[in-house]
Amino acid sequence: MTTPALTLHHNPKSRSAGARALLEALGVDYEVKLVDFAAGETRTPEFLALNPLGKLPTLVHGDAVITEQVAITIYLADRFPAAGLAPAFDDPQRGPYLRWLAFYGACFEPALMDHAFKREPIDPTTSPYRDYDTVIAALIAQLARADYLLGDTLTAADILWGIGLRWTTDFGIVPKDPVIMAYVDRVGAHPAVIRAGELDAAMLPQ
Missing domain, CATH: 3.40.30.10 (Glutaredoxin)
Incomplete structure (x- = not known):
């Protein structure tokens, strides 16, 4: 076929x-x-x-x-x-992998747009992502744990996040925190x- x-x-x-x-x-x-x-x-x-x-x-x-x-x-x-580039369905890392992919679309991007356009935060109990500062803090905390989102091995989630963070730090929407920038550099160094x-x-x- x-x-x-x-x-x-x-x-x-x-x-x-x-x-x-x-x-x-x-x-x-x-x-x-x-x-x-x-x-x-x-x-x-x-x-x-x-x-x-x-x-x-x-x-x-x-x-x-x-x-x-x-x-x-x-x-x-x-x-x-x-x-x-993706944990298998029965891999214990499959859940965290899907978590950080969903976090990108459901939390990071909406928070980013609200922050970029200076929209007033809504009540954290109503907001689907709480608030911009919490999203960024959660991301930095995760990236500080290891070289990549799931540890020492790059996955497809890292390609999404690494390139997204490269653009958004360049535009000044995401802070150039040392943890974030080191991650951007690691993903950016991948041959692909x-x-x-x-x-x-x-x-x-x-």
């Missing part, structure tokens, strides 16, 4: 940078379709038929369309287990992350 083709709809200056790095780390064949923001290509009927929100990353694998960074991370790492960055640089106008 022929393996369905993987196509990443991608722009290097977007959240899809993490998905590309993960694809490189998995060592699988994939195609990239550059989405030009300036040309409005996230708002075309063709793209909106794939992702009604008009957002990146958007991954197509055969007949399956996967959106949302966390969903793409889980899907790819589980679909290609030979790379060893370096390779993805080089491929992305080649796509941008010189």
